[in-house]
Amino acid sequence: xxxxxxxxxxxxxxxxxxxxxxxxxxxxxxxxxxxxxxxxxxxxxxxxxxxxxxxxxxxxxxxxxxxxxxxxxxxxxxxxxxxxxxxxxxxxxxxxxxxxxxxxxxxxxxxxxxxxxxxxxxxxxxxxxxxxxxxxxxxxxxxxxxxxxxxxxxxxxxxxxxxxxxxxxxxxxxxxxxxxxxxxxxxxxxxxxxxxxxxxxxxxxxxxxxxxxxxxxxxxxxxxxxxxxxxxxxxxxxxxxxxxxxxxxxxxxxxxxxxxxxxxxxxxxxxxxxxxxxxxxxxxxxxxxxxxxxxxxxxxxxxxxxxxxxxxxxxxxxxxxxxx
Numbered sequence: 001x002x003x004x005x006x007x008x009x010x011x012x013x014x015x016x017x018x019x020x021x022x023x024x025x026x027x028x029x030x031x032x033x034x035x036x037x038x039x040x041x042x043x044x045x046x047x048x049x050x051x052x053x054x055x056x057x058x059x060x061x062x063x064x065x066x067x068x069x070x071x072x073x074x075x076x077x078x079x080x081x082x083x084x085x086x087x088x089x090x091x092x093x094x095x096x097x098x099x100x101x102x103x104x105x106x107x108x109x110x111x112x113x114x115x116x117x118x119x120x121x122x123x124x125x126x127x128x129x130x131x132x133x134x135x136x137x138x139x140x141x142x143x144x145x146x147x148x149x150x151x152x153x154x155x156x157x158x159x160x161x162x163x164x165x166x167x168x169x170x171x172x173x174x175x176x177x178x179x180x181x182x183x184x185x186x187x188x189x190x191x192x193x194x195x196x197x198x199x200x201x202x203x204x205x206x207x208x209x210x211x212x213x214x215x216x217x218x219x220x221x222x223x224x225x226x227x228x229x230x231x232x233x234x235x236x237x238x239x240x241x242x243x244x245x246x247x248x249x250x251x252x253x254x255x256x257x258x259x260x261x262x263x264x265x266x267x268x269x270x271x272x273x274x275x276x277x278x279x280x281x282x283x284x285x286x287x288x289x290x291x292x293x294x295x296x297x298x299x300x301x302x303x304x305x306x307x308x309x310x311x312x313x314x315x316x317x318x319x320x321x322x323x324x
Contacts, residue, residue, distance in 0.1 A: 002067025002163040009062035035190040040215035042286035046199035088157030090167040096141040127155035147178030227303040231295035246303035253299025
């Protein structure tokens, strides 16, 4: 098996008019036979970190080594070989091929790697038996429960016996009974000598972890400037259902907050005037916008990140949002 060593990992990307470093100078070593738990709020970099280790995302700067192989320096066929044989990924949304049976979903990575059909089939059967799905070999994903689909995804991640297994929120879509079985499977992966890294909000995994890594996003201070927006009547600030990073304050004019119903009708929830704020729930809790914000007349508004809003108006203002 192989040890995972990360040195000075930094990932930076732009979000609107400011930049975020979900990962900034991270150092991490996970020894073989260990399970590392990645904790933190949405947007803190858990999935980003897994993507860097998997060779899916190239970081801004870093050294990522698996078994002495420098992952960030791999390109072309060498990177493909690494992704196939050195790392197995269990995706949050399962990512199973709907038209294939459980057996063929697990065999697919082996076919891509050139493993013979008979050998791939035998290995897939063995892995599905290991995750207690021997009675579901020929069922397609749509015929399986969420827990069963997750088990297929875990079996697929093990198809080529990788030394590193990465799991992104493996219990997110499962009920309490399904979670228990998945927890046992995850714990067993590291017991076989693998490096296992799991991104999760599920604190039931804490008891299984050998180490816990808490991630916190870092905003680039020089780019946390409030964003001034000039609006004409009818201009949309944001639409119901979309996600956004900014809390808005009305400087001049008025903004309607409107909820759209399934039948196409609209309900006016509120009118934000000078000094009023709106749109705070989405950025605070990583939720989709609950309403559409639309200028009632010519208006001027300012958009703030949560951190910039706190710095501009103080913690007490955030507390008042929730009646504290």
